Amino acid sequence: MSELNYVGKSWRRKDGPDKVTGKAVYTQDVKLPGTLVGRILRSPHPHARIVRIDTSRAKALPGVKAVITVDDTKGIKHGFVETPRYPADQEVLARDKVVHVGEEIAAVAAIDQATALKAVELIEVEYEHLPAVFDPLQAMKPGAPEVHPSHPKVADPYANIGGKSETEWGDVERGFAESDYVREDRFESHLRTHGYLEPHVTLAHWEGDKMNVWTSSMGAFVKRAKLARTLDLPYSAVRIHKTYVGGTFGGKIDLYSHEYCAARLSMITGRPVRIVASREEIFSAFRHGQPLAMEIKTGVKKDGTIVAQQIRVINNSGGFRGSGVVVIFLAWGFTMIPYRIPNLRYEGFSVYTNYPVRAPQRGHGAPQIRFAIESQLDRIAEDLGIDPIAIRLRNARLPGEALPNGDNVHQAGLVDCIKMAAEKSGFLEKHGRDRGAPPQGTIRRGIGIGVSAYMGGTLIYPNGSAVIVKMNDDGSAVVLTGAIDIGQGSETVISQIVAEELAIGMDDVKIISSDTDTTPQDIGAWISGMTYVTGNAARQAAGNARDKLIAVASEKLGVPVSELAVKDKVVFSTRDPSARLTYRQAIAASIATHRGDTVIGEGYWRTMRDEPNHPSLATTKGRWTENYAFSAQVAEVEVDIETGEARLVKALTVHDCGFPVNPALVKGQIDGQISMALGHAFMEEVMTKDGYTLNPNWLDYRMPTIHNMAISEDADVITEQYRVGEPYRTKEVGEGLVSGILAAMANAVYDATGVRLNSTPFTAEKILYGLKALEFKQKQASREETVGA
Amino acid sequence: MLDVTKSGLGTGTRAQSRLVSLQVNGEWHEVAVKPRVTLVEAIRDAIGLTGTKASCESGTCGACTVLVDGRPVLACITLAIECDGKEVRTVEGLADGEKLSALQEAFLDQGAIQCGFCTPGMLMSATALLERSPRPTREEINKALEGNLCRCTGYNAIVDAVLQASDQGVKPVMK
């Protein structure tokens, strides 16, 4: 394709007009007559045996239509991961014991909220307290309170092990022996929530043989599968309807108890049931991201070349397996992608504690592990007297390199990213400036860099996407796609691709999306694969429809297919443009001469067609994706050295996201990730005590406001390479960019102040007392010098 | 200590609903509400305008912002009964028929929307700002939108949209 009219251009959002006028329908906006209100009874204890549940008083309350406990379920378990090694581990309501505060014990359906609340209060539960454990290191110790038995296949003598990932290549011991310099550090990340504005909400309506569900999710097909299984219904009996989704960031995958409960309560009552999670419930009982503790030992040559690395990651994974066993696998993955590590030993433990279950969260392990690795790399560089750019260039992977798992990084743009980031930010001129010659006043400025890489479209159920393009008689198209627009712009991107391939206008494309009954299967808006996987399925489908139009035109015009082209809803001969057939004519011709066949295109896509399955979470064996995106990000921060108060002033993101189908949407993803990362760095923390959440609201959980946004600049490095013939070689851009920038901020705080923080968040308090500790050390050193003299 | 032993009305008593008149986007609506019904519930459930979003329902995120007599208020912590006889404007009232307001157009042009859940409230706060201050400074924009959380966009595009709508030299980035 020589000339691009739709892809590669910043088209306005397809869903924009609906969203600025209030017409966009979200789950909370769907109204059905006779809808009952559902409410969940949650555990007031972090760990307790359930001795007895008595729902009789609740059931007797006027206005209460149904009350369910685990005894009213089929007892079918579900899990974020469901594999032979990690089978489904969680019931939809607690059985026999609760393992975290807020765990779902029972659910009621009533005529209104007040009645539902009263009913919940009338359910009597007798508990027997069990000792609880919150610190994963404590939980691992043999003899610690047992949340669940350790995984039978994990040989270590630890308690509460939900899962383990381990891998090794090269010879790590020899690598360290051959290193000129070895350094060990420990890093910690903290608990953060996703912060989607739309709360979790589910409306379910059982119609005798059909479970209709509207729910705020990230992928209709995953929800259908898990709901159907736990309800013990055939997939065809469950329909997830399309609604717009008000943000997810990883927090709306998987099955949530309230979704099951709404459905089950509807089956029992025969009426629609809606359950809305309050923001407090989302904070104190729903799933957050995953705090990791990371021990890293790295050996390098004098010139900074990494020789060996040994990493141990411990995940505080909460009361069930959740995505805890995935994040310890991914932390390995995000270790191996950007830099060459000839010898590596990695082990990651997912440890049960009496906290709520954990979910993926934008970046899913990358922000944590990249923060750790990139912080340590800066320390190593400084110890060796190398600058932060040089050490990264020394180790960055080159195009075409094979990764240890057999994947290939293809046109990896990392080296270009690092070089351009350094150049555009004036990195080396700025780095070390304020520490070298402190300016007047109390504000110090620092600069830091962080590198990351992210995969896209990895194989997880349903593993692939299909798209159908139905041509209308007038030459416009209806696109059926299971892709869900959670704000990332999937409907816009798919429209652009279809418009491009069919040579029709953006307004000629109508998207029907995310409805399990009417649209084909889709991988969902996670695993960072929408544009790549569903986008290419859309390309195939539109191309398939175009080919059919051309074939009919060829017959009709008597011009060989090879000499026909399309433009503005017309098929024409490239030799004689007067030989032409409009789409309308072509479709009519197809119907007239081909048994009534109208024109419908089909397209399918999947990452790594030859690869049967996703890689092993336990051993990391197996390929992952053909789709790696790379980035280097620079942060400039300001710190008030008297108060420790710090802020991000400027962020630069240089990335290789492949071909940007819609550059303005790419920019939107970048800005959003910068904002989320600066919240991670400086502001946000879910505070807990003994498993209870202290700040279950947006006043005390401090997500960035409009005041905190920094200047965010970006550049894509090797777009031109893709522009020539590869406009669909898209890569990931939706979650990988929360990581390098987090590390960059840590490194920039150090650059500004000399304070090295090994744990997030970088609060004013930590920075200030870091400064005071430095001051004390310096005084001591000068005193010793004086004494020595 | 707080007097929590008292629990609303005594048992057996039910607060009477009262008829409240709201002029919503130019049309008068009469709704019967109990005192405890909030403005966002009245707008979404009784009047049926669902463009206004309920997010935190405790006054901490701004998603439910509507204009009452021209002032941006948090509809989730405003009692509907307190708005009797007042003019209420919601996101549905911003466009003039099919014609979007300059601010709505600017949100589309700047990519100031992603998931769209904060958008109605954001638009209402920004509309109130522009009515009071037609060419706001960046600082004024920040102050006037500080009560509206957005998790998707990182805010820069939103600031640009307000600058574009107020004719301060910012050009559309999307077409």
Added chain:
Amino acid sequence: MILFDFELERPGTPADAVALLERLHGDARVLAGGTDLVPNMRAELIKPGVLVSLGAIAPEAPATLPDGALRIDAFSRLAELERSELVRARAPMLAESARAVGGNQVREMGTLGGNLCQESRCLYFNQRHDYQFAAPCYKLGGDRCYPFPTNKRDTCWSVYMSDVAPALIALGAEIEILSAKGIRRISAEDLFTGNGLRPLALDAAELVRAVIVPAPAPRTGWAFHKSTVRGGLEFGMAVIAVRLELAGDGKTCAGARIAIGAVRERPVRPAAAERALADAAPDDARLADAAAAAAKEVNPLPHHGFTKRYLMDNIRVHLRRLLVRAVERAGGPQA
């Protein structure tokens, strides 16, 4: 969404409002802007039988009294104070403190009186108690303190977080309180009990009616700072207000009023620090010493994730900067 029923009355005059409160014997709460009360009702921290709404009573515009003082109707919205030319000219610190409150919508809704009458706050308190901290704490009439388990019965270290109150105290403002018995006037400081269980020295049938800010003496400077993490839509980690007066020589500090909020059950005036500033030359060293002394004297409670140690450091630094600023504004030697 409030899940219990209550009645609501809308008296037409302040006199009717207090008559109603008197009649209701403490079963009522006053509803002004609702930005503190309604969330607390939603969380069922407060369950009044009746709300007495001030919504039907239009506030009077701010006015200058014969003695030059500024009288501000307590029913005024914070945004109105922020925008009022008169307030900005005569009591700029009050306008600035009003501008620091909450977010834009909270300032459009919330009133001056309502801001002063807000409940004190604590992480363990400000949430629903369905399954978290379900057994009531002292402040909720229970038998425990979650954050400070060794606190004696009825000792509550919730913090009072109004942004406006410290400004009013530093300005030497007075509060006009209306009840069925008539009007009483107290200094702004005396509005507070210092007890987290019940932070306001107000009877259930009383209403904050107006605030009177005295005219500043010549050579008076002020400065205000709210320490936050994100710069808006947030309660302060510390709120500091300073008013400082220079003597006729323009070189000596005649007196200073410092008020520090959000770190104790009430806004605190560090008396010793104020004394140390009086009749002294406000040089950098003295201002720094005073700030350090004040931070210690305030003895901040750890709250909302901030440690006592850090709060002291934060207050010390910002207070020193405010004092320097106030001296400059007073036209002092540093100007």
